Amino acid sequence: xxxxxxxxxxxxxxxxxxxxxxxxxxxxxxxxxxxxxxxxxxxxxxxxxxxxxxxxxxxxxxxxxxxxxxxxxxxxxxxxxxxxxxxxxxxxxxxxxxxxxxxxxxxxxxxxxxxxxxxxxxxxxxxxxxxxxxxxxxxxxxxxxxxxxxxxxxxxxxxxxxxxxxxxxxxxxxxxxxxxxxxxxxxxxxxxxxxxxxxxxxxxxxxxxxxxxxxxxxxxxxxxxxxxxxxxxxxxxxxxxxxxxxxxxxxxxxxxxxxxxxxxxxxxxxxxxxxxxxxxxxxxxxxxxxxxxxxxxxxxxxxxxxxxxxxxxxxxxxxxxxxxxxxxxxxxxxxxxxxxxxxxxxxxxxxxxxxxxxxxxxxxxxxxxxxxxxxxxxxxxxxxxxxxxxxxxxxx
Amino acid sequence: xxxxxxxxxxxxxxxxxxxxxxxxxxxxxxxxxxxxxxxxxxxxxxxxxxxxxxxxxxxxxxxxxxxxxxxxxxxxxxxxxxxxxxxxxxxxxxxxxxxxxxxxxxxxxxxxxxxxxxxxxxxxxxxxxxxxxxxxxxxxxxxxxxxxxxxxxxxxxxxxxxxxxxxxxxxxxxxxxxxxxxxxxxxxxxxxxxxxxxxxxxxxxxxxxxxxxxxxxxxxxxxxxxxxxxxxxxxxxxxxxxxxxxxxxxxxxxxxxxxxxxxxxxxxxxxxxxxxxxxxxxxxxxxxxxxxxxxxxxxxxxxxxxxxxxxxxxxxxxxxxxxxxxxxxxxxxxxxxxxxxxxxxxxxxxxxxxxxxxxxxxxxxxxxxxxxxxxxxxxxxxxxxxxxxxxxxxxx
Numbered sequence: 094x095x096x097x098x099x100x101x102x103x104x105x106x107x108x109x110x111x112x113x114x115x116x117x118x119x120x121x122x123x124x125x126x127x128x129x130x131x132x133x134x135x136x137x138x139x140x141x142x143x144x145x146x147x148x149x150x151x152x153x154x155x156x157x158x159x160x161x162x163x164x165x166x167x168x169x170x171x172x173x174x175x176x177x178x179x180x181x182x183x184x185x186x187x188x189x190x191x192x193x194x195x196x197x198x199x200x201x202x203x204x205x206x207x208x209x210x211x212x213x214x215x216x217x218x219x220x221x222x223x224x225x226x227x228x229x230x231x232x233x234x235x236x237x238x239x240x241x242x243x244x245x246x247x248x249x250x251x252x253x254x255x256x257x258x259x260x261x262x263x264x265x266x267x268x269x270x271x272x273x274x275x276x277x278x279x280x281x282x283x284x285x286x287x288x289x290x291x292x293x294x295x296x297x298x299x300x301x302x303x304x305x306x307x308x309x310x311x312x313x314x315x316x317x318x319x320x321x322x323x324x325x326x327x328x329x330x331x332x333x334x335x336x337x338x339x340x341x342x343x344x345x346x347x348x349x350x351x352x353x354x355x356x357x358x359x360x361x362x363x364x365x366x367x368x369x370x371x372x373x374x375x376x377x378x379x380x381x382x383x384x385x386x387x388x389x390x391x392x393x394x395x396x397x398x399x400x401x402x403x404x405x406x407x408x409x410x411x412x413x414x415x416x417x418x419x420x421x422x423x424x425x426x427x428x429x430x431x432x433x434x435x436x437x438x439x440x441x442x443x444x445x446x447x448x449x450x451x452x453x454x455x456x457x458x459x460x461x462x463x464x465x466x467x468x469x470x471x472x473x474x475x476x477x478x479x480x481x482x483x484x485x486x487x488x489x
Numbered sequence: 490x491x492x493x494x495x496x497x498x499x500x501x502x503x504x505x506x507x508x509x510x511x512x513x514x515x516x517x518x519x520x521x522x523x524x525x526x527x528x529x530x531x532x533x534x535x536x537x538x539x540x541x542x543x544x545x546x547x548x549x550x551x552x553x554x555x556x557x558x559x560x561x562x563x564x565x566x567x568x569x570x571x572x573x574x575x576x577x578x579x580x581x582x583x584x585x586x587x588x589x590x591x592x593x594x595x596x597x598x599x600x601x602x603x604x605x606x607x608x609x610x611x612x613x614x615x616x617x618x619x620x621x622x623x624x625x626x627x628x629x630x631x632x633x634x635x636x637x638x639x640x641x642x643x644x645x646x647x648x649x650x651x652x653x654x655x656x657x658x659x660x661x662x663x664x665x666x667x668x669x670x671x672x673x674x675x676x677x678x679x680x681x682x683x684x685x686x687x688x689x690x691x692x693x694x695x696x697x698x699x700x701x702x703x704x705x706x707x708x709x710x711x712x713x714x715x716x717x718x719x720x721x722x723x724x725x726x727x728x729x730x731x732x733x734x735x736x737x738x739x740x741x742x743x744x745x746x747x748x749x750x751x752x753x754x755x756x757x758x759x760x761x762x763x764x765x766x767x768x769x770x771x772x773x774x775x776x777x778x779x780x781x782x783x784x785x786x787x788x789x790x791x792x793x794x795x796x797x798x799x800x801x802x803x804x805x806x807x808x809x810x811x812x813x814x815x816x817x818x819x820x821x822x823x824x825x826x827x828x829x830x831x832x833x834x835x836x837x838x839x840x841x842x843x844x845x846x847x848x849x850x851x852x853x854x855x856x857x858x859x860x861x862x863x864x865x866x867x868x869x870x871x872x873x874x875x876x877x878x879x880x881x882x883x884x885x
Contacts, residue, residue: 461861
């Protein structure tokens, strides 16, 4: 067996997805060795701290240490509490400086991939810097890609060195497929999709006659008061845990709008998030700056039950259902509720599956359809891992 | 703008798909320049002749010459009739020797991609040799990959240097998606698919009550006797032209079996084509060695109309439809007619679209579904082109 190609990694964000990624990396050791690749983790950060291998050129976190990090984060502990002779800990103000130092050291020598599994908008600075320094970047985090046009342009300035499959539809091969279509000169003229496991689930449940407030509340309280425990558990598995902290990021449509923006920019549209027409499931006066999560759930949401119930009934009279979809066409990008035939691919969608329809020259009458689980830490982390393996040829 | 990365190409087979590929290459020049890539065609062969640039290190076929080749092949002329000072022509016995000479010259220097758009089983020798010499290979041709296990192992011995998306479902991102899933350590345990535009179309038409013999005959004769001209035209666009030469390669299930074998081998199954249980739409005594195409169409096929019509009616009584599908599961790989619920993804399939359902750990309850046009020269060539762009990082 030839020597393994080593891909040095720094992981930013080791909550749900990041932690799952570390577990996948450990459990895929022999599979990846068969593919001729070894993933060498040299640094891991959470929001407040960064742990780095004692020598980033030659050392790495061994699998015991990676498992220890996973245990720590499963307990919601800070990385800074990690005790090991194999790594150094950097805090707060030292964190960013150390990250750019590593990028600078490895970017042009052994190569380095920065993997962003955080949900932070603050990683964009180190990511653009890493790109400039010759590093690859792999993102599950949507926020850097949905920042300003200037930031976006910098991030994608070396298109072969960036992958971000898991920002849209988790591990579903959406970005990879679009990149294939685009690079073959087949112009994409329309994308329609249901890209939120959360909203997919909510719209299915509401379609079955359940009040919106109960669907959301029951989901959030993990089904203590709800008989449909299996549905709730599926939901729990399918959605991002951030939903349980702030359900409004999903219900506002903002999460879908970010995904739509990523797709629209991939198609070459020069737009920002505020160019997207977004329909929120709740009115402004129930927004996070005005109402607490508790008030939103207990008094805000119930006020919306009748309206959404009425829309569901009206649609049903026409043989239609309501779906929360994104539409990208020409220079237009919108996200919101649409009334669709019950018997269309989007109308048939149940639960938390995502679906994307791509129309192009090659797929003109009938679209190219990609459908499947579009959320969940396992699937999302698997998409990140596939992205990392996909850039292996850029490493020496 | 930095200098463009040059990818030298030799194209084997310039019938329908190969010719379309050359047209795509020409029309994508500025798109590919924006991506930093230039495709440098240094050789093109058909079954009898090979034309090669005068100096494979520095020269290439210019776009006029590529267009001239396309015109020639559209007229069903031989490449050997090409008259140009920019290239040399090699015939018959010199052909293979010249191909290996080019592979040897470029494989370790500028890199070289051999692109097989032929339908020949004889390219496998030069392809395995090219792999040994450090070249990349890109295939739309199923036959080399469905040859012996030994040949297959040689072809995929450098897994990063081979792409073959267009062998299954034309340009649909089937192989690329499976590779992503597999490299992320998500084990695929079941694949179910409808992978033949031809048989998809035939089964839809038969479902509508048309006799099998008429569907096939009408399609073959391009609709001269058939009122459903649009359907026929769609069919004509969707299927491989080889169908019109010998419809039995499709109707025997052999074409689907080859695709199933490619998928099964990708999943790691160590099988040959004769390990696959294949249901043919016609009995052995109507095989190509016993009956001419004309006799098959005029007297053979009509004998099968009642039987298939009866199966369609029986299925319909159970609310089901017949579909010609491949199933890969455990160590089992079968292709044949299955009775499926009218309301399942496969049952809903109409016309020549392909659909593939992938079940894995991440996609366990609900599969990952990929659906869309799975045939046609344009789409197939687009898949080949996407493959070529996908290996760009392997070139200096």
